[in-house]
Amino acid sequence: MKLTIPFYLHKVGAGFPSPATDYIEDDLDLNTHLISNAPATFIIRVQGKSMRDVGIYDGDLLIVDKSINPKSFSTVIANVNEELVVKTFIKEKEISYLTSGSKNTIDKINLGENQEVIIWGVVTYVIHKLQ
Amino acid sequence: MSYTSYSKKKNNIALIDCNSFYVSCERLFNPKIINKPVVVLSNNDGCVISRSVEAKKIGIKMGEPYFKVKDLVKKNDIHIFSSNYALYGDISRRVMKIIKEFSDKIEIYSIDEAFINLSFVENQRLNEYGKEIRERILKWTGVPTSIGIANTKTLSKVANYLAKKNKSGVIVLDKDKDIDEELKKFNVSNIWGVGKQLSKLYIKNDIDTAYKLKNISNTWVKRNTNVLGARTVMELRGISCINLETTESKRKSCCVSRSFGKKVENVEKLKESITTHCLSAAEKIRGDNQVARSVTVSIRTSPFDRYREYYSNSITIDLPVGTNNSIELIKAAIEGLKIIYKYGFFYQKSGITLSNLKDARNEEFNLLAPLLETKSKSLMRAIDKTNAKYGRSSISIAQAGINNSWKMRRKHFSKIDTSSFANLPMLKV
Numbered sequence: 001m002k003l004t005i006p007f008y009l010h011k012v013g014a015g016f017p018s019p020a021t022d023y024i025e026d027d028l029d030l031n032t033h034l035i036s037n038a039p040a041t042f043i044i045r046v047q048g049k050s051m052r053d054v055g056i057y058d059g060d061l062l063i064v065d066k067s068i069n070p071k072s073f074s075t076v077i078a079n080v081n082e083e084l085v086v087k088t089f090i091k092e093k094e095i096s097y098l099t100s101g102s103k104n105t106i107d108k109i110n111l112g113e114n115q116e117v118i119i120w121g122v123v124t125y126v127i128h129k130l131q
Numbered sequence: 132m133s134y135t136s137y138s139k140k141k142n143n144i145a146l147i148d149c150n151s152f153y154v155s156c157e158r159l160f161n162p163k164i165i166n167k168p169v170v171v172l173s174n175n176d177g178c179v180i181s182r183s184v185e186a187k188k189i190g191i192k193m194g195e196p197y198f199k200v201k202d203l204v205k206k207n208d209i210h211i212f213s214s215n216y217a218l219y220g221d222i223s224r225r226v227m228k229i230i231k232e233f234s235d236k237i238e239i240y241s242i243d244e245a246f247i248n249l250s251f252v253e254n255q256r257l258n259e260y261g262k263e264i265r266e267r268i269l270k271w272t273g274v275p276t277s278i279g280i281a282n283t284k285t286l287s288k289v290a291n292y293l294a295k296k297n298k299s300g301v302i303v304l305d306k307d308k309d310i311d312e313e314l315k316k317f318n319v320s321n322i323w324g325v326g327k328q329l330s331k332l333y334i335k336n337d338i339d340t341a342y343k344l345k346n347i348s349n350t351w352v353k354r355n356t357n358v359l360g361a362r363t364v365m366e367l368r369g370i371s372c373i374n375l376e377t378t379e380s381k382r383k384s385c386c387v388s389r390s391f392g393k394k395v396e397n398v399e400k401l402k403e404s405i406t407t408h409c410l411s412a413a414e415k416i417r418g419d420n421q422v423a424r425s426v427t428v429s430i431r432t433s434p435f436d437r438y439r440e441y442y443s444n445s446i447t448i449d450l451p452v453g454t455n456n457s458i459e460l461i462k463a464a465i466e467g468l469k470i471i472y473k474y475g476f477f478y479q480k481s482g483i484t485l486s487n488l489k490d491a492r493n494e495e496f497n498l499l500a501p502l503l504e505t506k507s508k509s510l511m512r513a514i515d516k517t518n519a520k521y522g523r524s525s526i527s528i529a530q531a532g533i534n535n536s537w538k539m540r541r542k543h544f545s546k547i548d549t550s551s552f553a554n555l556p557m558l559k560v
Contacts, residue, residue: 037271038225038228039224039225039226039228039229039271039272040225040229040270040271040272042549042556043549043552043555044555044556044557044558045555045556045557045558046557046558046560047557047558047559047560048559048560049560050560051560056560061555062558066270066271066272066273067267067270067271077558079162082162082163082165083162083163084160084162084558085558085560086558086560116270
């Protein structure tokens, strides 16, 4: 993962500097927008259709931050039965559990004491190609 | 006589070492192999170079050739992986970045080890600080580490050795009494910097533990060892003699060599391999903004083949101007290959070394081809960018061949590359 270093575009030359110089500082950098903690952030490609409810489609890229802790209704990557899966994390008072999709709360997986072990990372963005 | 009473300037060094690093990287996206025996093989699936704790318990030894452990692997359902250096390199860079957040005085000692200076941390907080580092690396990258903290690099290595066996993963050796107790149990041959020859000499003189070495007389050390030996003794006494090498020194040469999956007789196939090696070495030095003044080509047959004659040769070509242009480097290397290639041999390995490396910015102005240079520079940049985006070797040059039968064996390759969009980890939902 590469983060580009911002650079200044304005060249020093003769004449009065462009009035826009104060406002143009660098190119928009999607890395800094999408990734707040580079060493802990991984990009994972999704295969399959079961997460359409939460807005994750086949072929999408997930930006996953391993350093943050999930809030209720966070989309997370979890290690369930020795497999990495995408789930919705829900916390109700003292109990936290995982479900698939935000509306379907039937297939609860209780986390109990094992939250740290089971939660692999928190999905912060989905990159979805429209055309 | 004891030498522990030297007045010591406070100096705390931590050695952070990733546990079974390559195995830990493979486990990151593959929970099925957590808590199971796992082994990673060297290039060309040659030898064991990383083992999980479970594999160690089964009796897999470090460095053992794969064919020797095949039976054990089958019998015990050990998971085997070919090495995936693109993945390990990316995870290593992440680990080092995290460590730097804890101390900017860092010496990256290898792909999975770093020394840092922690003199700014109060002694009673060292353990807690070490645990914080360990937990952060584990949470952010999934890689478990062991951390040893002490007054000198040599003692931090001892502490690290103990940390590997300790559940918490962090050991601070800062009290003379504790240090001595541990050094009494510590085999002299396991001390950092004590090689085979030196440990033979020590053991012959009944210096079999680190404690005995620490308390040896200065005259004996001077008479029987060299400067390095004397330094180790001082470091065991808690007097820091080996500084952190914090300035990232750029490499002086860059070597790429591979054994072939199948023996190669044809010169065209050798050309392909040399070209491919040049491409990856050139990309590496471009990444460091360096140019090479010399290219060395080497080829050899198998030294273990009892039925065929052995042949090994190499040649160094000096370049008129330093360059990191793949095409220029390949041209020179192929010329070299033509000189040393002998018909009728079955080659097992080829390699190239770019040496006499210089900072590209300091390379004197090339009178001959300033225009050509900028043109090829942007070509090289385009190649590097495309390969970063679409996976290694998406753009190559025709000479490298397309279907490389000589390419290395990677039967158990995990294919994941966290730093290339072409091979990102996949998740089925």
